[in-house]
Structure formats: C-alpha cells, structure tokens
Amino acid sequence: MPDLRVGVLGGTFDPIHHGHLAAASEVRAALDLDRVLLVPTAAQPFKDAHGHAPVEHRLAMCRRAVAEDPYLEVSTVDIDRGGTTYTVDTLADLQSQQPEARLFFIAGADALARLSEWRDADRLLELATFVAVTRPGHVMTDSSGAFAVVEAPALDVSSTDVRRRVGEGRPIRYLVPHAVADYIEEHDLYSGGRDD
Numbered sequence: 001m002p003d004l005r006v007g008v009l010g011g012t013f014d015p016i017h018h019g020h021l022a023a024a025s026e027v028r029a030a031l032d033l034d035r036v037l038l039v040p041t042a043a044q045p046f047k048d049a050h051g052h053a054p055v056e057h058r059l060a061m062c063r064r065a066v067a068e069d070p071y072l073e074v075s076t077v078d079i080d081r082g083g084t085t086y087t088v089d090t091l092a093d094l095q096s097q098q099p100e101a102r103l104f105f106i107a108g109a110d111a112l113a114r115l116s117e118w119r120d121a122d123r124l125l126e127l128a129t130f131v132a133v134t135r136p137g138h139v140m141t142d143s144s145g146a147f148a149v150v151e152a153p154a155l156d157v158s159s160t161d162v163r164r165r166v167g168e169g170r171p172i173r174y175l176v177p178h179a180v181a182d183y184i185e186e187h188d189l190y191s192g193g194r195d196d
C-alpha cells in the first residue's frame, strides 16, 4: 500500500479563519498530500478566562469550517490528550494512530521562528517533515534548510483580529467561513471585546 501523505496544522483556532484554511489548502496541493488534519490545542484554562473560547466551541468551528472540503479534517488528538499541547506529542500520537502515514507538520512563519526552543526539537524533525508557510508581517528566518517552504496566499488575518473585530462590533464575514461567522453569532463568542 502506498504511504499516505498527511499534513498536520496545529493551532488554537480561536477562531479558525481563512488564513488557516488557505494555508492548509495550498500546502496540500503543493506537496500532493492526501489530507491535512487541523489539530486544535487542548483547553488552556488561563486563556479561557480572558475572552478566549472554550475548547468545545473552537472544535465546533473547526468542524464547520472543513465540512465542505474533502481534503481537510479535524483531529482531536490534542484535545483528547489534554494538558499543555506539545507538538512532539501531537506528532507521536498521530503517527501511532496512522502508522502508514508520512507526516508533514505545517506552521506559519511566526510559529516556526522559535522551533529550536520547542520541546524535543531534534525528535520533532524525525517525526515529520516541517513545512513553513509564509504569513504577512512575518519574515521567514530559517536559513538551515530544515523546512520545506510553501508560499501561501497572503491573507493578513489572525484570530486576534477576528476576536477584536467582534468585540468592536465590526464585520468578520469574508475573514472566516460563513458557517464560522454564524456560529460566533449564535453563541455570542468574543463579544466581551478583550483580545488576550
């Protein structure tokens, strides 16, 4: 059986937005991946207390966002494990769930900038091929050649912006999928207006 090529995009997804989806989609096509898993982090009590959405909402929004894209799926591997999310655990758990998969860990330039400080940095590079996606406002600093680099569509949107906009009563349509905007309205998320 040929190996499955599986992308992994971890994040808080608070909320998921078109920057995440465009990056996942671009990498999937560029590297001919069979699918990309979006992996929301587990609950972080400290964050939840400050205008962040509880894990069940972050997860529900991810599920709505990927519903119509056959290449994108949501994995609860980090939520199921709980506690602080370390990428090394994410990748090890996904690899044991899918032994036949070759994993590609996708992250924006901002997230990868401090990779050397991540837990078990050496092992990480054995567990997955790292893929850096460009992100507006962040310079790609890697010169080691350790990452594949994929130029993503430059969508200058962040979850922080989306939360702030909701708090200020400004629109978020076209920054997030309609199903996510609807969900935020239905559940009155982020309307406290604090962004961290």
Ligand code: ATP
Residues within 6 Å of the ligand: 009, 010, 011, 012, 013, 014, 018, 019, 020, 023, 106, 107, 108, 109, 110, 111, 133, 134, 135, 136, 152, 155, 156, 157, 158, 159, 160, 161
């Ligand atoms: P926050 O503002 O709360 O930090 P965020 O928009 O950065 O949220 P995260 O959940 O922190 O979203 O990001 C998950 C992953 O997606 C990270 O690797 C991040 O670099 C990447 N990412 C987020 N937004 C974009 C974007 N617009 N373009 C490319 N990559 C992105």
Ligand code: MG
Residues within 6 Å of the ligand: none
């Ligand atoms: Mg971020």
